[in-house]
Amino acid sequence: MNQYCLKKDCKELHAFPHIVEFAYKKVNAIQFDSLKKEVSAFLRFYYVIEGRFDWVIDDQVYILYPGDLAMILPGQSFGGEKDLLGIGTINWLHLKLKQFDRNGKMLMGKWSRLSDREANTLGRILSFNNTPVLSRLKEAGTIFQNMQNEFMNQEIGQTVRVNQLIDELLILSARHLTRQNNSRRDFPQIFMKLEQALRENLSHQWTLEEMAALVGLGNTAFSEKVKSYTGFSPLNYLINIRITEAIKLLKKPNVHVTDIALDVGFYSSQHFATTFKKLTGYTPSEFRKKHIPSSDENL
Template sequence: MKNFALTFPFNDCSAHFPFIEHFSFQTVDSSKSNPVYLPQGIGIRMFYFKDGIFEISVDGNSQTMLPGDCLVVCPWENVEIIPNRIRRSSFFHLIIRTKFFDADQDLEFGYWSKISQYDQMEIGEIFKNYHKFKINKSDFLAKLFVQLTNEIFVHEMSQNEMVIHIIDQIMILFAREAQKSSLKTTENTTVSQIIEQNITKDPLHHWSVPEMAQIAQLGITAFSERMKMETGLSPINFLIKIRINIAMNLMAHFNYKIGDIAYETGFYSPQHFSLTFKKMTGVSPHKYRKTYYEKQL
């Protein structure tokens, strides 16, 4: 980061706190600074932009960052920071090491974090799915970055425990705020509509809850709660309902065998399809088809 004037990395972080790869507060003299390229790293990057205006590009996707904005960048992504041509700008830059985390692997911080393993996985899914949504003017995160700075410099009793506690809070709040930011972009389209469209396109696909949550750009828990709120059903029951609706349409308009319809709508056997159909509709597939044809006469 030699292009940035007045960089203050807290150099003893890694020695005292092995889970902190990098932590710095950087002041940019924009009249003398060039864009800074940050290649893929070994941890989760977190930025809090304190003053000034920046253009930040993550794998080619650019956003304007204003004072108070925050952003998470995953380890496998490249970052370019371009300061705006104003007098001075400043930002915090935090990199947290992880035990495991990549595009195909769940997040695990390691021994130090007090966040439960399940919540770590949930945070990882949130960061994967919509970390590129910037977090607008978060006062909570601003205070936490200042607290982290003070705690590292003060060297008081239980310092390690306090630093871990602050970083855990930063992770949780980043995930919560990123989730809220992403929901604002899809407020005119319900999650259930998005999922229904995808299932209808490919009912034969073996849909899983994590996969549907990823399509909806939500964590698994938030996705399940959203589906329950919108439809009154769990994600799996909603999936079954859509498949049954497709099957009913096929039985009504095409002379396909019941067994063929079962397989075409994603059920693993005709028996499973018949039992599920009767449970959902109150009648067997054969009776439904017969009743439908009789009504057309």
């Protein structure tokens, strides 16, 4: 078999409105314009079974070998170099997600067994690392193979199995991604990236699990590493950044204290005031008055 291709609206995909395309393809000869550069709203996976492929993802050239998986996020461009697909055998899957934006906010849709929170964390990992090619990921090949068998055999439980396999593919990719990027064990650099992610989205109610997942570590190992590197537990480090940003905003006369509380990630102005006072001895409004003599007390 040289080709097996399912496209949206074909009968095999009726139960899977989120799958836009699933394919297995063997290419024996160069075909011009076989893979033109294209931006799409879908999450796209391409797995190389054999051969060698020169692809351009987000304007960067990558060379893929058997076992490599390319993952193109919604909004990224993808195409072959010189618009050629290349020679060899590949699998691909185009997936329509309920939501995905470049800040990493991702929602899968009802079909997925991942909770919204988990999906969000996965989304953040994918966009945070921005590594479109995962090398030597044979397990992804097995997932594609199993998915294809499910489509072809149409046995009982097929819907559940296929959806599970997609979840698995996402989890596998995210885990592999963090491991691949952190293999040099350069914790300071990894931590810098985490710090950046926290600062960019400080109003989010970060959990330990989310932060650990972002750098590809288990909760315990993550806590220990952060503690020995920064001197603080991860959640205390987060409070540290929150109070730091709050202080900067308090020193700007025209931002409301309630807004500051929520902007920097406290769940209420009460929570903010208590934490702030415990650390500094000032309530936020006292602090503001002491530091900006001209500030309007109503704020």
